[in-house]
Amino acid sequence: MIEKLSEMLSQRSVVTLEELKVKATRASLKALGLGVVNLEKESLDEIACSFVDCPLSLKSMHFSEKVEFNGVEFYHLHTKVPSREEVAFAYEEYVRAKDFLGKLEKMFETMDKFFVDYSKQGQYLRVYSKRNRYAVFFTTIRDCYEDVEVHTEIAKSYEGEYVVVVKVEDKLDEFLKFFKAHSEKVKRANAKIWVVNPDKMSVDPFIGYPKDLSLISRFKNPRFATQINSLWRVKVDEID
Numbered sequence: 001m002i003e004k005l006s007e008m009l010s011q012r013s014v015v016t017l018e019e020l021k022v023k024a025t026r027a028s029l030k031a032l033g034l035g036v037v038n039l040e041k042e043s044l045d046e047i048a049c050s051f052v053d054c055p056l057s058l059k060s061m062h063f064s065e066k067v068e069f070n071g072v073e074f075y076h077l078h079t080k081v082p083s084r085e086e087v088a089f090a091y092e093e094y095v096r097a098k099d100f101l102g103k104l105e106k107m108f109e110t111m112d113k114f115f116v117d118y119s120k121q122g123q124y125l126r127v128y129s130k131r132n133r134y135a136v137f138f139t140t141i142r143d144c145y146e147d148v149e150v151h152t153e154i155a156k157s158y159e160g161e162y163v164v165v166v167k168v169e170d171k172l173d174e175f176l177k178f179f180k181a182h183s184e185k186v187k188r189a190n191a192k193i194w195v196v197n198p199d200k201m202s203v204d205p206f207i208g209y210p211k212d213l214s215l216i217s218r219f220k221n222p223r224f225a226t227q228i229n230s231l232w233r234v235k236v237d238e239i240d
Contacts, residue, residue, distance in 0.1 A: 001027050001028050002047060002059060002060045003059050004030045005048075008026070008027060012086075013082045014086050015051070015052075015063055015074070015076075015090055015093070016072060016074055016090060016091075016093070016094040017049070017075070018094050018101060019090070019093045019094055021097065021101060022096075022097040022100055022101065025124045028124070029137060029154075034158065036137075037135070039122075039125075040123065044124070052066070052075040061077070062078070063075035064078045065077070074091075100140055104138060106199070106201065107138055110197075110198060110201045113201065114218050115128040117130065118134070124138055125138075126138075131212065132210070132211055133161065134162075135163065136163045136164075137162075137163070137164050137165065138165050139164060139166055140167055141166040141174045141195075145174070145177065145181070148182045151164050151186075152188075155190055162190075163208075163210075164192070165193075166206075167195070167196055167198060168198075176232070179228070183207055183229075186208070187208065190208075191207075191208065192208030193207040193208065197220075202219075202220035203220065205225035206228060207225060207228075207229075
């Protein structure tokens with residue numbers, strides 16, 4: 001996991017702890033696959049914090065120097081003073097990470113409610129089981145775009161249904177971009193992508209439906225994925 005996270009940060013000189021925590025969950029999926037279901041939150045936090053405190057491995061990057069701007073703590077490599085552009089980029093990543101982390105508990109609650117009559121195991125990757133099994137990973141559509149190969153490979157090998165749950169966004173841009181580039185790949189892998197609105201605690205299908213037909217009525221708009229496929233399939237080639 002530490003190696004995967006270091007790879008993800010290999011071009012970076014400055015980060016925030018919030019970004020590290022989000023990327024640590026993604027690195028854990030890259031390293032452990034479905035084994036993430038057994039990973040505790042404390043372990044992930046320990047790995048993220050080790051990148052700015054005491055490294056847990058010689059292969060780990062180490063952002064040992066701390067500076068604060070406008071109340072935000074940034075950590076940078078000892079060997080390099082980050083440029084203004086690098087700090088600006090790190091701040092953008094911080095804003096996205098903080099927003100996601102702030103809504104994550106509500107996303108968990110929403111999916112637990114959606115699978116209310118299923119048993120539950122895991123944290124950032126949750127397995128809901130009854131007659132069917134659903135492995136559910138929590139992320140954003142932007143990060144899902146970057147990690148799509150990992151998600152589709154897991155979906156292909158999983159003896160159940162693999163669902164990527166992403167939070168709703170203010171704009172459709174990232175969803176349009178994802179649909180254009182990866183919708184067919186996701187469908188072929190039999191993966192599913194559902195959208196959670198943590199404020200309204202609602203779920204909508206973006207790509208793919210569950211085999212358990214009793215779950216379909218629990219979507220806020222059960223026909224959403226069908227409508228998206230019909231509308232965007234025609235227009236997708238026109239998207240830049």
